[in-house]
Amino acid sequence: MVPSPLLNAFHLTKVYGSGQARVSAVDDVSMSVSAGELVLIMGPSGSGKTTLLSMLGALLTPTSGEVEIDGVRLGSLTASKLPAVRATKIGFIFQGFNLLEALTVEENILFPARLARGGVAAARGRAGDLIDRLGLAHRRTALPRTLSGGEKQRVAIARALINQPPIILADEPTGNLDSESGQEVMMVLHDIARDEGRAILFVSHDPRIEDVADRVLWLEDGALRDRRQDRHSWVRDPVCGMRVDEVTASVFAEYEGRNLAFCSQRCLERFQADPERYAAKLT
Ligand SMILES: Nc1ncnc2c1ncn2[C@@H]1O[C@H](COP(=O)(O)OP(=O)(O)OP(=O)(O)O)[C@@H](O)[C@H]1O
Ligand SMILES: [Mg+2]
Numbered sequence: 001m002v003p004s005p006l007l008n009a010f011h012l013t014k015v016y017g018s019g020q021a022r023v024s025a026v027d028d029v030s031m032s033v034s035a036g037e038l039v040l041i042m043g044p045s046g047s048g049k050t051t052l053l054s055m056l057g058a059l060l061t062p063t064s065g066e067v068e069i070d071g072v073r074l075g076s077l078t079a080s081k082l083p084a085v086r087a088t089k090i091g092f093i094f095q096g097f098n099l100l101e102a103l104t105v106e107e108n109i110l111f112p113a114r115l116a117r118g119g120v121a122a123a124r125g126r127a128g129d130l131i132d133r134l135g136l137a138h139r140r141t142a143l144p145r146t147l148s149g150g151e152k153q154r155v156a157i158a159r160a161l162i163n164q165p166p167i168i169l170a171d172e173p174t175g176n177l178d179s180e181s182g183q184e185v186m187m188v189l190h191d192i193a194r195d196e197g198r199a200i201l202f203v204s205h206d207p208r209i210e211d212v213a214d215r216v217l218w219l220e221d222g223a224l225r226d227r228r229q230d231r232h233s234w235v236r237d238p239v240c241g242m243r244v245d246e247v248t249a250s251v252f253a254e255y256e257g258r259n260l261a262f263c264s265q266r267c268l269e270r271f272q273a274d275p276e277r278y279a280a281k282l283t
Contacts, residue, residue: 005032006166006199007056012065014051014222025051027222028065035166038193038200040209043219045250049203050171052219056201057090057169058082070166087115091160093170093189097152099144099159106131106140109158116163123162130158134188149266150181157188168192168200175205175250178266179240182206205248206263207234235260238278239267255279 014026026048033039041049054060056067058074067074069089077085086092099108106127113123131137134154144152153173160168170189174182190212193200202209210216218225233246242263249261251268255275260282262268271278 005034006070007033007201008066008068009052009056010066010068012052012055012067013063014048014055014060015063025222026055026062029219029222029224030065031217031224033167033199033201035199036193036197037214038190038202038212040213040216041201041203041219042205042210042216042248044248047219048222049219051222053169053171053201053203057092058086059092084115087112088117088163089165089167091163091165091168093153093156093160093168093173095172095175097144097149097156097176099152099155101144104141104143105136105147105155108144108155109162112159113162126162126164127158130161134158148181149177150184153177153181153185154188157185157192161192166198168198170200170202170204172203172205174209174264176265179237179242179263182264183208186212205245205250207243207245207248237261237263237267238282239270258282 009029009031012026012029016023016025029052041052043049051060055062058067058069069085072085074082074085100111103111109127109130110120110123113120116123131140134157136151136154136158139147139151144155147155168189173189174185177185186209189200189202192198202213234243235246236242237244238260240263244261244263246261251262251265253260253262253268253271256279260271262271
């Protein structure tokens with residue numbers, strides 16, 4: 001039996017601005033994601049990935065078209081109903097982690113439970129399980145500023161899962177991580193889709209994620225396109241050595257007349273701190 005999709009988009013369009021400043025950010029996108037599926041969205045910078053994800057997550061109202069989440073059409077709901085839909089149906093994971101700095105790891109994870117049935121009290125047990133599962137037990141009472149990037153992103157994943165949403169939306173969750181932490185975050189998300197039957201929609205520039213994704217959707221100028229293999233142009237990140245697709249990479253630097261692509265901001269910063277060391281590895 002083919003599971004019915006948890007997330008559907010019908011002819012979604014988003015236009016920002018008007019007149020000279022008009023930008024058609026998403027243009028007639030229809031797609032769906034089913035339970036247990038990990039779907040990757042790739043595409044060049046500015047192609048509309050974040051805009052699409054924001055509409056799918058009820059954070060942004062489409063100019064036209066419809067989003068259906070777990071059988072409910074968002075357009076049929078009043079604005080006052082949307083926060084509850086977001087809190088219970090969707091877990092968000094962002095590149096910048098978005099943790100609350102004054103709260104501990106455990107408090108951050110429990111934060112969205114305020115909006116769910118049973119509140120924080122009912123979620124404490126689940127928070128404990130997530131903390132253990134994501135390897136954060138020793139950091140339970142730590143504040144975000146004392147965590148590594150990988151730890152912060154694991155807190156953000158636990159927070160996204162606390163209300164047991166059927167859908168997880170992640171916007172470049174590995175973008176600020178070194179390649180090892182990025183790999184780890186990716187595998188956690190992969191396991192969550194497989195073991196818990198959640199639908200995961202993932203935006204990333206990381207070509208390695210293609211290997212674990214069930215499907216890859218390619219967005220270009222706001223529209224889904226068939227991607228041909230020849231769109232890839234593989235180069236090596238001069239710092240970590242990871243394969244980077246020059247077509248989709250978002251972190252670049254110019255060095256001695258050459259354009260270098262990096263897997264993440266962190267690798268770029270390492271390069272900038274000591275370019276000569278890494279330049280020696282360039283061929
Ligand atoms: N609030 C806004 N107002 C006006 N234009 C916007 C707004 N947000 C995004 N855009 C424009 O819409 C287009 C799509 O932007 P979006 O952020 O969705 O791209 P993206 O694929 O996520 O890019 P990146 O890979 O750089 O994150 C871009 O041309 C962008 O400049
Ligand atoms: Mg984006």
